[in-house]
Amino acid sequence: MSNEKGQLIVISAPSGAGKTSIIKNVIRKLNDENKKSTFSISHTTRLPRDGDIDGSDYFFVSNEIFDELYEAGNFIETAEVHDYKYGTSKDFIDKNINQGINVFLEIDVQGFQKLRSKNVEFRSMFILPPSINELRERIQKRGLDSEGVIEKRMKNALKELGEAEEYDYLVINDVFEHAIQELLEMVINNDYKDHSRDKKLKILQDLLS
Numbered sequence: 001m002s003n004e005k006g007q008l009i010v011i012s013a014p015s016g017a018g019k020t021s022i023i024k025n026v027i028r029k030l031n032d033e034n035k036k037s038t039f040s041i042s043h044t045t046r047l048p049r050d051g052d053i054d055g056s057d058y059f060f061v062s063n064e065i066f067d068e069l070y071e072a073g074n075f076i077e078t079a080e081v082h083d084y085k086y087g088t089s090k091d092f093i094d095k096n097i098n099q100g101i102n103v104f105l106e107i108d109v110q111g112f113q114k115l116r117s118k119n120v121e122f123r124s125m126f127i128l129p130p131s132i133n134e135l136r137e138r139i140q141k142r143g144l145d146s147e148g149v150i151e152k153r154m155k156n157a158l159k160e161l162g163e164a165e166e167y168d169y170l171v172i173n174d175v176f177e178h179a180i181q182e183l184l185e186m187v188i189n190n191d192y193k194d195h196s197r198d199k200k201l202k203i204l205q206d207l208l209s
């Protein structure tokens with residue numbers, strides 16, 4: 001086995017920007033090329049949605065268990081999103097990275113800010129929706145949330161977009177396959193320079209205006 005460590009890759013996007021399916025595809029393609037990669041599986045106090053699998057999508061835990069793990073120093077970062085707690089397991093990340101496995105950490109902007117304030121090495125990517133209308137449509141189409149929750153997610157999405165500029169790389173999820181390809185290149189090439197960053201920042205400004 002090679003001694004090369006895996007990378008920690010932090011990815012944020014407002015819910016509805018399509019991040020989970022993009023990351024799943026990127027991880028599959030990397031594994032196909034024998035570049036071992038995995039999702040970081042967070043702990044959360046939110047209830048499983050239809051199709052969610054415990055131990056695969058999240059470790060679904062009670063408030064009490066979450067607090068115990070927190071007190072025991074098990075999380076490198078935690079956040080409250082939509083009134084539920086989420087935490088990233090330090091052991092899970094260390095174990096994989098030390099085995100040369102890339103770990104994709106899908107966290108919100110609060111988590112990203114917390115990691116930045118710690119002594120953790122990572123590369124960061126933010127996935128942007130192509131437009132605000134598209135974002136709203138995607139959130140509505142998922143049909144998982146009530147109208148009130150949709151509004152809350154939209155408000156949160158705008159707040160998160162305001163921080164996107166802080167990330168190493170921006171990816172626009174306009175054409176799904178392009179977004180996957182771009183992310184793959186960013187992960188594989190450590191010195192990746194994004195020559196279209198200025199153009200993306202302009203799109204970001206438009207999204208926020």
Ligand code: 5GP
Nearest residue numbers: 042078079081086087088106107108110111
């Ligand atoms: P959902 O409940 O829709 O799966 O996730 C809600 C939000 O929580 C998403 O923005 C997701 O990125 C974020 N999230 C999931 N796990 C973690 C975590 O371990 N830490 C942080 N900071 N955010 C997380």
